[in-house]
Amino acid sequence: MSTPVKTENALDVFVSQARELFAREPDLDRRWELLAPILAKLLADPDVIAASKNWPECVPRDGRAENLIFYEDPDYGFVVNGLTKDEGRIAWERAQTRAHLHDHAHIYTLYGVLDGHERIERAVRIDDGSRPDYAEIRRTGESYVSPGEIDLVRPYEIHREVSVGERAVAVIIRSQKSGGFMQGRYDPENNRYWEGLGPRQTPCEMLPDQPGR
């Protein structure tokens, strides 16, 4: 009886190339810029795109988003997340109106669109941060993004990924697992600032074994 040979899938390739980059590049801005083309290959993989059609729906609850977590690196701490935006999530975003931009605190994030389209909004803080519960921000732009496009979100950068009303799926690489630390939230209409926990993390297989392969 022969032992089945396990071939490397696109996630295995991403993880080994990311680990090799993290080992050789200590400059964080540079490291995260160089990670984008490695993520681009994962986003272009037909097996990942096909599998994402069956990833479970991410359901926002108690004011918090949900992310799927496919991988957490034991040495470098980076994680590979998935985010599916189905009807429930789209309605949740709509209910938040245009307020509620956010940052990811101290972590770096690559937000890669895998399927569908979204709009990404960006803003910068213009007050000095000295007043609690208060922040003035200025919008700096927005862009409509398609599969394969990647947004690098550096520490404390203010942004929002907004549904355009269709199912959308993202693969998100974070320098640290979210959910256990506070992230900033911004309501530009009232200059209100507050903090909340990031998305809760639900373990999931990115590429479930397919029979016959």
Ligand SMILES: [Fe+2]
């Ligand atoms: Fe975000």
